[in-house]
Amino acid sequence: MPSSGLRNSLRTRRWFSSLPPIEWLSLRIQEALIGALRQGPIPQHVAFVMDGNRRFARQSHIETTEGHNLGFEALAKILEICYKAGVKVVTVYAFSIENFKRSKYEVDALMDIAKIKLSQLSQHGDLLDRYGAKIRILGHRSLVNQEVLEAIDRAMELTKHNNKAILNVCFPYTSRDEITSAIQSIVALAIPTKMKGRQLETLTEEAAEAIDCAHEGFPQSRSESPSSNTTMASTIVSGSPAALALLPREHVDFTGVRHKEIVDLESISEQTVTDHLFTADNPPLDLLIRTSGVERLSDFMLWQVHQDTDVEFIDCMWPEFDVWHFLPILLGWGLKRKRFLREMKLDDEQKHNRGSTWAKELGFGEVNGSQNKKTV
Incomplete structure (x- = not known):
């Protein structure tokens, strides 16, 4: 779609969705869907690679900084959906260490946005306060200037007593740097x-x-x-x-x-490394979502992604990512989780029944006081 057509389409969509009757109906549908989701399994830890702010800005013929601002607005809406649905930990890739290679103008603009948005998020009565979420900054603090550090510390101080949920902001961060830090701390103990x-x-x-x-x-x-x-x-x-x-x-x-x-060097295991990561006290990563259509992790949570993590690559820019993109992903995750749990239960029942059959054939009769039952 041509960029002018995309821009006009987005404006029309936003205008239409902002109409009071449409907005009211949309909220009612969202609440109903979230209520239904809460009846089933919900991922406890969700991570986002918020990719596509700059490309969205170029396509929409707006300033790059405005694209990043729109990206923050999208984040605020997604966070609210997460916390309403029951997600306990949200981790976002806000700024990579590699981003320092961008122009000084853009880096400075991103730092200014970070100061403002961290302050907004952590204010009394705002999003994190309403849902009891504390903010944590994961990354290499020494690379950030003093003004941003002060904003980070204020945000963490204001939300430190919140204990219902967590927002991890990776800033500035790369997974290799995190793993290096973990190894250094383990070596120090050894x-x-x-x-x-x-x-x-x-x-x-x-x-x-x-x-x-x-x-x-x-x-x-x-x-x-x-x-x-x-x-x-x-x-x-x-x-x-x-x-x-x-x-x-x-x-x-x-x-x-x-x-x-x-620590004994021989005792160092995968769990040892996990226990020294920035996310050591968080639940395992259940779901990772990356927008913009790019299908790679870009040095984000490489250790935390495991065999049971669902990774979703979405073909839309981050400022466009909204509840109607996100809720189907949560629904799909819940259905897959239910199917997995059902298969696990069936497998356990089959193992028990096989054990009962073998015991009966060997003349032991009942196993654990229960009759052997034929699996349907």
Whole structure:
């Protein structure tokens, strides 16, 4: 469709949907569908690659920043549907570390939008407050300027007491960076008890204090800002790797004695890595949706996508993605989940019946007090 035709079509669609009778009817239908969805299984963790804002802007002959603003409006509507339906965790790919390669004008504009929208989302009485959702920023904080960091911290502070749902904003983020951070924290825990002949227990109080100072600006992960004291800590602790300064505070006390068990390298597993990711305390990823028709993950949640994650690639730009695109996906996920659970139950029944048959043939009669039943 020509860009002018697309623009006119979208304007007509928005105008029509904003008419009071149409808007009222649309809301009633949405509420009914969401109510029906809640009667069945609902994904507990949904992730979005919000792709297509720039292309939408080009096609619509509007400024790129306006495309990003429209993308935020689409996000707000989708978040409301998620929380109404019962989704507990929503993770959005807001800004990739690779996006810093874009023009300075666009990067600065995105940072300004982030400051404004984070403030709007977290205000008392706004979306997150209404649904009891806390906001978490997952990513490499040290790459973000101070003004944006302050906006991030305010948003997290304002929503920290909300405990019904979570909004993870990946900003700035790549999955490779997240996995690297997880590996670094695991390696730090796996430091051998001897460091070039020195026992950890003999670390001086000065060294322990330096390590503690390093953590004043580096609480848990690369989603927090690293402190320049990290280098000082690794220098003072003669012969120790710099990773020691990245240890969480609870692993080092003020006398320099680590009082938590050191991870054995042989015990490191997939679960160990999962437990050190930014999403460690979130439920497994059930559903990942990417708009714009592009069929790749683009370095987003590569570890979290597992064999039971549904990945949906939608051929529309993110600002166009609305409830009528999203609800059918939720419905489809619920139907597939029901079918999967039904097949699991049938499989368990068949296994039980086979066991009962074998037991009867061997002369044991009943199994677990129940008669053998023929599977239909």
